[in-house]
Amino acid sequence: MFTRQDLRESFSVVDEGPVGYYFFQHKLPKATYSYSLKTALDRDVLTVSEDANDRKFAAEILDQAPPWLSPSTPDIYTLANNEYGFTHAIAVPSTYHACLKGQLESKRGKLFLCMPIYQCEFSGEETESEFKEMMTRMVPVFRWRRDASPKLKVYFDNPRIGSGAGKNG
Template sequence: MNFEESVAGVEGVEPLLGMRDAWRWSPMPRFVFSLALDIAHDSAYQMNTIDQFDHGLVTAVLEFARKNHLVGKVKYATPFTVAPGFTVESHGFDVVVAVPPAVHQYHFGRGNTLGERVTGVFPAYSCEFSGRETLEEAIHRFKRMIRPTVVGRPPVPYLRMRYENTRTGSGSVGAFRGFTTSDVLLRELALLKGAVDSFVEWENFRGELWHVTWDGSWHVNGATRNEPLSESAVLSTLGCPAA
């Protein structure tokens, strides 16, 4: 396909300043879409932003993706392709992530082949990805949790948890750990005191596991403690930089 012809047909499209073979357009208020050809000119990278368009960050991400030919590294079996070594001033991102059309679904339903040749890219934090996500999990994380279009976002750590609390009567469903957020983890740990035969268990992006119970004393991975884990200690287990 001819990318130049396909992009030229997009309403309001204009060159992305500072990059060759790159364009930007705003399909609706608040959103800006930016697209750049890969070095082979047979595929492209797209980064979408909402509310805040940071030109320096967007071009840095697209240039990084192009330089590292991320389209050639995307695999459907591991739908988040995480490329380390990314840095940019004024942001704490440390990786660029590439996702296939099955995850980003850009140009979906438009009746053209542009979306099939577009790899979605966005800046991110290494603590947000395990490399073990299924396609369904990647879609859920991409669309509902990470918010990749928000350039000023804090880290959203990879966090899977299961729990049961006999005092509150709440708990997770089944034996598998589900994705959640750090505020839910902190809340359930705070509610654990006084709940005998209860537990909170969580996993980070490295696959490291913590299991906490209370029976008058605190037990963390089988070791007895007089005091609960502090909030900072809990958050440090997730391996993300401080927000």
């Protein structure tokens, strides 16, 4: 469980919201990342936005997370209608992301990153490496004002020359 003091070690300004909510930012030369964290004894849930400081929507993402999240795989859950058009959110355990690493490493064990997504972007069956690759190269998950980036898998087979993607695609 993160405390305000824990967050103040890494962020200069930490605002408190309703009980258990913290809001803070990380300003870089080309972007500002807005963080929203909801703490509890059994887990901490975090959302990050690169292009919007929308505390209300961030809190909605965190509040709609299911009460039980898998400590080893992603969980996808439905979001209520919102101005950004996202249909779902994906919650991933701390091994799938690098948020709050560094000074706060010892507190990350039960930290889940919750990101608003379009249903077509993730299946929920991604491995850690596949998720990290998609997050850094294909789906700008921290940009809440984005178009959908559908996940496609392609299967091909050429029996004449004996090549193809194999049985699993």
